[in-house]
Amino acid sequence: MSEEQIKHVIFKILRRIAPESDPSRLAPDENIRRALDIDSFDALNFFIHLHEELGVNIPESDYGQLNTLSEMLDYLSVHIG
Amino acid sequence: MPGLGADMVTGALVEWKVKPGDRVKRGDIIAVVDTDKAAIEIEVFEDGIVEDLRVQPGQTVPVGTVMAIIRTEAVPFAAEIAAAKEEKVLVEGTRKIMEIEAPPLAEVVIPSRQPLAGRAGRIKASPYARRLAAEHSIDLGALRGTGPQGEIYASDVESAVSAAGQESSKEAGGAPTEEPVPLVTKEKLPPTSPIAGKPAATDYQAAIRRAIAAAMARSNREIPHYYLQTRIDMSRTLHWLESENLKRSIKERILLAVPLIKAVALALGEVPELNGYWIDDRHQVQESINIGFAISLRQGGLITPAILGPDLMSVDELMEALKDLITRTRAGRLRSSEMTEATITVTSLGDFGVETVYGVIYPPQVALVGFGKVMEQPWAENGLLGARPVVTATLAGDHRATDGRRGAQFLDALNRRLQEPSKL
Amino acid sequence: MSNGMEHMRKLTYREAVREAMRDALRKDERVFLMGEDVGRYGGCFAVSKGLIEEFGPERIRDTPLCESTFVGAGIGAALGGMRPIVEIMTVNFSLLAADQILNNTATYLHMSGGLFNVPLIIRMATGGGRQLAAQHSHCLSGWYAHIPGIKVLTPATVEDARGMLWTALDDPDPVLIFENSGLYNMEGFLPIDAGPVDIDSARVRRAGKDLTIISYSASLFKALDAAETLSKEGIEAEVIDLRTLRPLDERTFLDSAARTHRVLIVDEGWRSGSISAEVSARIMEKAFFELDAAVERICSAEVPMPYAKHLEEAALPRMEKIIEVVRKMVRSHG
Incomplete structure (x- = not known):
């Protein structure tokens, strides 16, 4: 799966969680939770959707490595089977 | 039209979920009503058969208006007794949603010379009208004054109070005379049925702010708050949560809010004085624990619907309930009981990096529990200094109902519960 | 009998x-x-x-x-x-x-x-x-x-x-x-055996629920006559006789204001700096949240008292004026 495709999926999920936002405007190093006002319930939903879409099972202990778009892309490109 | 908030004066019917002839049982959702603040699902209080729907979708009626007639089992259909001489039989045997019919809005309100929209800015109300409104938690902004310039007089507030009074008098015996109402401060969702015109977002925002203003101003005016706070070592709870979540699929993972809510509920079991209301100069401790949980909304504002009986749920059940509640809150689909039955409020602002929460109690409740962010902090224990994840828990208590000692016992109980997460 | x-x-x-x-x-x-x-x-x-x-x-x-x-x-x-x-x-x-x-x-x-x-x-x-x-x-x-x-x-x-x-x-x-x-x-x-009376209290001369008229001396009777007329229209005015202007028995009129929520003061003195101004101020200070309408006053016209009979009558508080103001205060908002 290409980085573009992964990004597309991430944006789709973020738009579902934060409908009023435009994730494509996120800078690669911007803290997503802060930028889109994501709380812990939103975050849980994000990881549920990510699991549904991409099949990745991200353990809670890894949440800290997924703060920005570029971190997510790095993490996911490694973990998608 | 039930009163879904002390500040609610009118409500608009969005849709009926039942039709005449339908059989309903207690707890069924029979209608969706749009208040100033949110679309609310209305539950029915009786088993019976829907006989007549008296309000049409899109219609706005004052609180207290009869919306439907529900026939209880013992009573024959209206058609069957049409021949019967006395209409009284119907009235007496039929459970009305409201006991007293309020006159239509148009009869209550004498149109003011000045259109409502032109009354921008300050609300002109007499001091006595203001006092009455404060005593009865009536939102002056929602009233239309009958004075020559649209001024609000005591009589205008009294009309609104009597309409609301008709509502509260119908509540089952033993229930508090003043309904506890969760803090409803979210942006109102646009009506889903063809209610004429779509009010501008600013109208919703103004209504929300007025709702917050009425409830919070009343709280700070009437409730002598005391505040206690304690730092709680969260290492055991977090460790337990982590290991529990490792056992679960992503979908079943538990949020930290769950052990926090559960611990509050169990601590309330030990210190029940904080679970209840202050009404009519009397402390009214409630037996069932219903925790109003502050849920923030993306559009701005927050809402505190009740989780009913979390003390009796397992953590998984509680997570399910919380997920369901948050989802429905954000979709604007709450049930009337969730809007009115909270006995205490819990607010967690940890997601936003806040360390300590000093809450404003939601009247007539007598306590609010606040949680901040879990932060790694230096922690001395048994003469050794280490780093622990620590949360600051605060209690805002109504000093009329309880004293600091009771509050301290509660925070102590809360701490103990969070040190034994496996028993949650 | x-x-x-x-x-x-x-x-x-x-x-x-x-x-x-x-x-x-x-x-x-x-x-x-x-x-x-x-x-x-x-x-x-x-x-x-x-x-x-x-x-x-x-x-x-x-x-x-x-x-x-x-x-x-x-x-x-x-x-x-x-x-x-x-x-x-x-x-x-x-x-x-x-x-x-x-x-x-x-x-x-x-x-x-x-x-x-x-x-x-x-x-x-x-x-x-x-x-x-x-x-x-x-x-x-x-x-x-x-x-x-x-x-x-x-x-x-x-x-x-x-x-x-x-x-x-x-x-x-x-x-x-x-x-x-x-x-x-x-x-x-x-x-027949009438004797001394107190000099430190006001009296409710007529009980009513819709509005309080506070007056003293000769104006009291104009207020009472007005109250009688208003009663026929269904407006029940309470009439208070201050009796003593210093010290003022404010408890009596504050209590009345708390019952009726509307107050009219009828004072034969000139309006500016008058005892009616003092009574009004005390009601505002001590019964503010009882008021459903602004306190109103009927006083003498602020002119040297005219000699001509019709002008003198016009300068003094009149019963008709009291009735008119009370009607407005009680009914202005339906």
């Missing part, structure tokens, strides 16, 4: 004041009356008629036309242990004795460090309505109520005209009694 009236007798306000003085003169030999024409002429308003025959010129003393002198003499007599009743013909003339009243009578207790009380009574006629024009018709009782150190009584009823004097004489400090000249001919019923 008894209707209670066999114990009552009818008398005028003038007779009630005279009887009060006669009673005091009989009971206490320290009491004496002095003023312009109070003796042989029987008083400008005939209030003291017959007293000189009964008590002699030592105790019913005619004075020169010099208010500052005889009020000053009254102060001296009071300081010397007497109980003088000084009559000033009208309130307008009392201004000639303003220095004695304000600078001396009202301050001696204070200036003497609490050693010298001045148990002086000053009675004076006040009020308009008798075509006596701008120098004899003003209502300055509220103006005197501004001054600490004196008490200001405004008896409106025959009962108060009869009963306030003795209580005032019992008071160790100076008391001013304002008798509205328009009331002297008013008749009223009094118990």
